[in-house]
Amino acid sequence: MGGKAVGNKASVEDGAAVVKTAIDNFGRIDILVNNAGILRDKAFGNVTDKQWNDVISIHLRGTYTCTKAAYPYMVEQKYGRIVNTTSTSGIYGNFGQANYAAAKLGILGFARALALESKKYNILVNTIAPNAGTQLTASVLPADILEAFKPAYVAPLVIALCSDKVPAPGTGALYEVGSGYQARTRWQRSGGYGFPLDVKPLTPEAIVREWEKIIDFDDGRADYPESGEDGLRAVKANFGNTSKTAKL
Missing domain, CATH: 1.10.287 (Helix Hairpins)
Incomplete structure (x- = not known):
């Protein structure tokens, strides 16, 4: 389709390295989708400090470091679209995922606060809670569910939220999406x-x-x-x- 992609092998814990790849290759950064994740599921009584810290570091800190690195460029150009990935585990809780749920709900709080600060710079920040069959969930979901949870059912919403004409309310919103279902969630x-x-x-x-x-x-x-x-x-x-x- 005429597009160009450049890989980067840095961890999202090093957001500066991730964003530098975009700047070095394209000269600017307009869109940031914070989507990296890992699972370390355990009942809370069995969770180790490492399992807790690893999940918090990749999900929550990774979202922070990548956004922190991209944000000055977006402020300078008065344009940016940021989509963060939370989870229904963060919204509603899930057995064996206290670490994951804490990180994911932290991402939502971060996104809502950032949306308030960044709107004046034409930087719109939204959050999705997707059901998607990816490398992250391939080991825990059955094959028929993975088929229904194709990322192709999630990507169109992400594209809409990253476009020049983001649908109302524009920023600070939370959406649940997957298997063709699209919805906005609110308190x-x-x-x-x-x-x-x-x-x-x-x-x-x-x-x-x-x-x-x-x-x-x-x-x-x-x-x-x-x-x-x-x-x-x-x-x-x-x-x-x-x-x-x-x-x-």
């Missing part, structure tokens, strides 16, 4: 319960008494906070809540 928070601030002390017993209201997602007050400001809105709304106002 949901229950409506909660606001205790009057003039009734002290707030006790564990009081919390337990209102527990069903605290965890109720079905009372019509649940929301979907998209930012730290959204997250604080309900907290700030409770500032004026006293035993006289009886505000929930």
Whole structure:
């Protein structure tokens, strides 16, 4: 198709070496897809420090070092597209993958923070949680699942997120993708319960008494906070809540 690819054998722990290959061969870097990964699955009680550190280093630190190396070039040219790879193990948890889940959810937090900082430079940052049959998963997935999880079902979304016209919301989003299925994932928070601030002390017993209201997602007050400001809105709304106002 007329494209050109150049290999690099450096570990993603050395992001500067990875990005240098792009600069040396192409003179610039417009797109970064942080996708390298390893597995060291063990039940948490059996995880060694090395198994923990190796997974954190490749997934989370590797994402950081490659992004750190590419970011100045993108800032200077006022253009960049970064796609990070998390996992449903990070979003929902998975047995035997405490190390992997911690690294993957760390990547999501990193991406969301970076998206806020980099938008002014026209650098858009998004995260995918793919189901894909790759070298990483070939040893743990059966053949029929590997066939359904072809990377070709994931790549089109990555291309869209790396394009000149990234679909809305543009940056800071999380997408689950695989086997032809494409979806955006977001946080949901229950409506909660606001205790009057003039009734002290707030006790564990009081919390337990209102527990069903605290965890109720079905009372019509649940929301979907998209930012730290959204997250604080309900907290700030409770500032004026006293035993006289009886505000929930």
